[in-house]
Amino acid sequence: MPALSIVIPVYEAEDYLPGCLDTVIGDGAGGDALEIVVVDDCSPDGSRAVAERYAARDGRIKVITTPANAGSGPARNFGLAQANGDYVWFVDADDELKPGAVERVLAAVAGPRPPDVVLVQHEKRRDTGAIETGELPELAEHCPADPSGFTLAEWPRIVDYTHTPWTKVSRREFLTATGLGFPTGWYTDIPWTYALLRRAERISVVTECCYQWRQRAGSSITRTRDDRHFDVFTQWQRTWDDFEDVDDPGIRVALFNHMVWHLLLVIGNTERVEPKQRRAFFRRTSELYRRYHPGPEAWQPAAGVTGLKQRLLAARAYLGYEAFRQVYRIAKRVNRSGQPGRPAPAPEPTASEVEASSANSSMGAPSGVGASAAQQAADESPGLPAQPTLPAPRVP
Structure with missing residues (x-):
């Protein structure tokens, strides 16, 4: 054998x-x-x-x-x-x-x-x-x-x-x-x-x-852009159903943290989710976020860009999330071109770029623009202060 x-x-x-x-x-x-x-x-x-x-x-x-x-x-x-x-x-x-x-x-x-x-x-x-x-x-x-x-x-x-x-x-x-x-x-x-x-x-x-x-x-x-990316919700639900009788808080917090990171990665990738489906995908993500959140004493949003996205999920604030994405894209163009009046074309930020930005405690946006997006997120999700907890996983 x-x-x-x-x-x-x-x-x-x-x-x-x-x-x-x-x-x-x-x-x-x-x-x-x-x-x-x-x-x-x-x-x-x-x-x-x-x-x-x-x-x-x-x-x-x-x-x-x-x-x-x-x-x-x-x-x-x-x-x-x-x-x-x-x-x-x-x-x-x-x-x-x-x-x-x-x-x-x-x-x-x-x-x-x-x-x-x-x-x-x-x-x-x-x-x-x-x-x-x-x-x-x-x-x-x-x-x-x-x-x-x-x-x-x-x-x-x-x-x-x-x-x-x-x-x-x-x-x-x-x-x-x-x-x-x-x-x-x-x-x-x-x-x-x-x-x-x-x-x-x-x-x-x-x-x-x-x-x-x-x-x-x-x-x-x-x-690949395809509606079958919505299968990710079925698969994560199957996972939580399987873990229903697992009471270990460390396991549930780690699994929740990874799920949120993964779903934000999928929706943030313009090569996966069709623009016309983004609102529905965001709402499904928010549903799982709210359903399996282990509680504010066990888990709170991270710092920086990642935490801002997480708080927008908690608030089901799709318009705020999309506004932030546009701010981030504009900021990347400005930063790459070095000429605010003549922005160079830039792709959607990758997960690694987002995480790098978060690690540097920077919104990656011009002064005032990123702050406005952050303030909007804070206004839409009161009671969910950002503080570092589990760091987001690296991109596979």
Whole structure:
């Protein structure tokens, strides 16, 4: 029986799958301890043919096909049912593993007390070539427990690590025993990840980089305008339903903080939510904010830009939120051009830019303009003073 099964759901990945498989098999990486399950989700392109060519050369690769196209979540479930490894790692077909990743994971699960879940460090490579490193090593430096074996209750802030399935390697018997699977729709990794972390009796981390997320234009839902981004509310509701009987205040506060950060990230990304849908998305976000707020004694808005947005959510002040966004965009143009009369074009602020602005205690706006937006927010959300609490997670 192999020690590790890598499950790769495939749909319209003909151009990327060879690069993915090359990094998985490496120079015989893992040897007989490795199994690769390629799940053809009824892809209409030549993805299956690519997988079969690799399977003909490497006996550790098997190719299976779903009964019907169902999306990456159900395809992962289908692959899990066909996997034989002690551990399972879900890898996306358009991403790549870093050199030595398989060996590092095998070493992490080979100890006398095998973990239920291993979290692995990742990096994001944008289509521009820019690389951003994941935050797992930084988080691990502040782990209040043993990073080689802990529970969610011992380290609630681990929820801030990206909720993508490809940063988790899970013990297969643990997964099957708990019945955890991916639901349908978009953002299915949210309820799966937090249900996984909640149930794990032993979690460990690998802080050396193992995975490269290749963010490509047009190939990721994070860069696709579609009404299916509203699925994020269904997935977060599923998560809270699952945590209904969890009374640990540390866990609930950390999960709430991460949810608010994530929903503000989605609505703030102009490549996701259509402008005509922004009001409805804001209102849905505000509903979840108010429903699951752990109380003012447990959690209050952060400082700076982030806290201002959070207070606008609390007040359901969509017009104030949109006014602030416009102020911020104008300020960025002025700052980048250095000529207020001739602003240079600027994209919508990214989450990292917003967080950097917050960290510097600056609104990023000309004197008086940012102050007006802040005052409007304060007027619309009385009784919710801004003060630093949990810092916002870094962008995955």
